[in-house]
Amino acid sequence: MSLPIVAIIGRPNVGKSTVVNRLAGGREAIVFDQPGVTRDRTYQPAFWQDREFMVVDTGGLVFDDDTEFLPYIREQALAALVEAAAAIFVVDGQTGPTEGDREIATWLRQQPVPVLLAVNKCESPDQGLVQSAQFWELGLGEPHPVSGIHGNGTGELLDALVAHLPPVDQLAATDEIRVAIAGRPNVGKSSLLNAFVGNNRAIVSPISGTTRDAIDTVVQRGDQVYRLIDTAGIRRKKNVDYGPEFFGINRAFKAIRRADVVLLVIDAVDGVTEQDQKLAGRIADDGRACVIVVNKWDAVEKDTYTIYDFDKQIAARLHFVDWAKRLYVSAMTGQRVPKIFDAVDAAVAQHRRRVTTSVVNEVLEEAVSWHTPPTTRQGRQGRIYYGTQVTAQPPSFALFVNSPSLIGENYRRYIERQFRQNLGFDGSPIRLLWRGKKTRDLERDSVNRATKV
Structure with missing residues (x-):
């Protein structure tokens, strides 16, 4: 990734994913009131002022427990920190400093990455200053009171963060x-x-x-x-x-x-x-x-x-x-x-492929010459006038007929097979949209589609 990376670190259930969603301006990270929901490291793009960066959510860190996924989560958090330009250590302002916070702080002080301390769950600005003050003891510099839910204090946190991020030139658009x-x-x-x-x-x-x-x-x-x-x-x-x-x-x-x-x-x-x-x-x-x-x-x-x-x-x-x-x-x-x-x-x-109208109609002409649409008991027969591709992703073709009701499912599947055999589209679905020539047929189709929905 060419954008600088900001790793979000902290023990379980302090609201890291909520803070990630707030910083990235989205709701991509899963938030649920249960420890251990986030396990892998997940990336979201973010920007502040003139800086673009990737915010990386990581699982909750626990150092003294090797059960289930916790060793893997530590591995993922360390991998995020290795590639990061800066880290944000999220703690719970309502709980206060815990032994787990102290262990993580000691570990972070040994890493060659600038660390900002975000004291989450400070919903009240006045109380937030009191709640955050107790985290000075972690030795990571000024604690920033924030609320991942309401957004309080996140602007000040981002102001402090961008000082640690390198300027990023506008990236050329890539067709990924x-x-x-x-x-x-x-x-x-x-x-x-x-x-x-x-x-x-x-x-x-x-x-x-x-x-x-x-x-x-x-x-x-x-x-x-x-x-x-x-x-x-x-x-x-x-x-x-x-x-x-x-x-x-x-x-x-x-x-x-x-x-x-x-x-x-x-x-x-x-x-x-x-x-x-x-x-x-x-x-x-x-x-x-x-x-x-x-x-x-x-x-x-x-x-x-x-x-x-x-x-x-x-x-x-x-x-x-x-x-x-x-x-x-x-x-x-x-x-x-x-x-x-x-x-x-x-x-x-x-x-993403497109086919010219002339080629579409050559396929239709050959298909009909081999097998014409069946005739109903009342003596009515479906007729295909012409077709054209109307969109890609997936490739979709409008086929204009005298009446869609006269084109049965078996014949529709036959035409799709002919498209596959003559035009390919391996690896992609295709859509055949049957359109009646008369206005009343189009209106009836519209009503039918609305009824199905």
């Missing part, structure tokens, strides 16, 4: 490709992200549900920039309680919608599950390009027919994304992982 990594819990999404980046960018654990937030990582390959978005594992809705996992899954769905292409990660050991089918359907419905990544291929016992049998299983169970390329990889060993970037490039190119 947004890649969401989606799948069920524990299929290896975070391992795949780390394999892309080449370091432990995300916490990897055999415990399902480790990743809770959508984690953005920017990498460059040649001249192309990619924004990789690791998402929370998506379980069946009935198994998800309201809380951090609920918010994490919602963030995962948002990540799919904002992505150019989605890597649908499937566990080679488990095979294609019902939840994988639902995820694939959602990706297609959202109009995103897709690459199916079968992970843990190294853990499968193989013979001559293994890959063909798995291909048949995917074709049968994920037939509605049969246009997506399939790759069999191992994030653990790195087997075929570099090929994912090539598949992403190809899928995005097709997702």
